[in-house]
Structure formats: C-alpha cells, structure tokens
Amino acid sequence: DQQVKQNSPSLSVQEGRISILNCDYTNSMFDYFLWYKKYPAEGPTFLISISSIKDKNEDGRFTVFLNKSAKHLSLHIVPSQPGDSAVYFCAASDGGATNKLIFGTGTLLAVQP
Amino acid sequence: DSGVTQTPKHLITATGQRVTLRCSPRSGDLSVYWYQQSLDQGLQFLIHYYNGEERAKGNILERFSAQQFPDLHSELNLSSLELGDSALYFCASSVSGWGGETQYFGPGTRLLVL
Numbered sequence: 001d002q003q004v005k006q007n008s009p010s011l012s013v014q015e016g017r018i019s020i021l022n023c024d025y026t027n028s029m030f031d032y033f034l035w036y037k038k039y040p041a042e043g044p045t046f047l048i049s050i051s052s053i054k055d056k057n058e059d060g061r062f063t064v065f066l067n068k069s070a071k072h073l074s075l076h077i078v079p080s081q082p083g084d085s086a087v088y089f090c091a092a093s094d095g096g097a098t099n100k101l102i103f104g105t106g107t108l109l110a111v112q113p
Numbered sequence: 114d115s116g117v118t119q120t121p122k123h124l125i126t127a128t129g130q131r132v133t134l135r136c137s138p139r140s141g142d143l144s145v146y147w148y149q150q151s152l153d154q155g156l157q158f159l160i161h162y163y164n165g166e167e168r169a170k171g172n173i174l175e176r177f178s179a180q181q182f183p184d185l186h187s188e189l190n191l192s193s194l195e196l197g198d199s200a201l202y203f204c205a206s207s208v209s210g211w212g213g214e215t216q217y218f219g220p221g222t223r224l225l226v227l
Contacts, residue, residue, distance in 0.1 A: 032213040043115065043203050043218035044156070051213065089156065095212030098169035099144070103156040 003027045004092050006104035014112050019077040021107050023090030026071065030092040034101070035064060035075045038087045047088075048075070080111045116140065117219035119204050125225045131192040134222045136204030138185055142217075144168070144210030145187040147179055150201040150221075162187055163210040194226045 005024045013019045023033075031052035036044035050057040050064045050073065057064050063076045077084055090104040116139035126132055138145050147159040158171035162181035173179075176194075181187040191198060201223050205216035 034215065036218070041220075043117070043119075043205075043220045045115070046215050046217060049215060091156075093212050098161055099207065099210050099212045099214055099216070100146070100158040100161055100169050100171060101148075101156075101216060102158070103148075105155040 004102050004104040006090055006107050008107050010108040012110045013080050016079045019080045021075040021088050023073045023104055025092050029094040031095040032093045033073050034091045036089045082111050082113050085111045115217040117206050117217055119219035119222050123223050127227055128194055130194050134189040134202050136187045138206030142206035142208055144207045145181055146205040147189050148203045196226050199226045
C-alpha cells in the first residue's frame, strides 16, 4: 500500500526552464510534507517543506504547492540548473509523536544544458 | 554536510552473518531514525529512537535491532543476514522527534550480502 506516490519515474527539462515534480498521497492524516534531493552515493538532502495549514512555501528557486483536497503536492524549480539533476523524493509525516517519514519512490530529474 | 555521520560507508559480508551499523546524530539532536533503501523500493522507515528510548517501529524485521546510547549515537544490528538484506541503510536525526520536524540524513551505509 503506497501511501505516497510519485508517478513519474523521470523528468527531463532544459536548463533555465521550470521543473515540476509531482507527488500524490492517500492518507488524510498526513499534515507535514517534505522534499529531499538525492545524488548517487549520498544521503537525501532536505530541500523544502510545507505544513498542511499552508498551500504554498517558497525558498529561493524552490516552491512547494499543496492541494489538500486533491491530496497532491508539487515542487517547482525555477530556473532549473544542471546541478539540480538528481533524484527527488517526496515524504510525508502525520505530525504525531513518531515523526516517521513515508517516502515516495522518487523522480529522477535531468536538467539538460 | 548534514552533520550526521555513519560508519562504515561500505560493508560486504556473507549470508548468515551479523553486522553493526553506526550513526552519530547532529550535535544537539535527540532523535535518531533508521531507514532502508532497497533496489526495488524507496526509503522505508525502520525505527525511531528518542533520547535512548524506542519511540516507533516500522517495517523492521525481527532479525534487526537497534539501540541509542547515552551519548546519543545509535547502532543498527542486522543478524542472520540474507541476500535480500542488501541495501542502503540511512540514519537521520532531528532535534526532538515530534511530527513536523525536519530530519537530516547521513551519507548511508551500503550493505552487500553475498
């Protein structure tokens, strides 16, 4: 039972354009969402997060949008740079005492120069 | 550099053996989490410790156990290893471990069971 889904295994965009990575979830108890970036042979690196009380959070070139009614979130990267090429994971937490993260399967982003 | 350290970086062992993976959290963090990333799966939550006590368990096999020591470092023990245990094992840490806290990940230990 995949509670967090990233349906696009890969995405290719041109340098300077917008990258949009999508994530869907099924558990309505999730109230905190995070995006991580992962390079090969490294651990996931935290990018940006959003609480369920918000619908948008921005940090530099990265913006996360949350649509609770659709149980959908997206990460926008503008402008995309070749160094952004990595696997992006969406993760969710139910905000309880455990703080365990449920991860999606990841999307491989390739930014072409 | 997240500030979370893991040793060893790579581990090759045989089926039936036992190994110990070590994690040191970021300075000031009281919570440690362990995750497994297999080839065909995403990151799977294994277990969460807060200040030496187990707080939550995920899909952790009975052959696996963990503990967090008074200096807050944690060890994940994997015993009676099987081929399917080959995976990347990540440790993460956060300040208190309550929901909504960002977790910071270490570089991982790559385990290969032959």
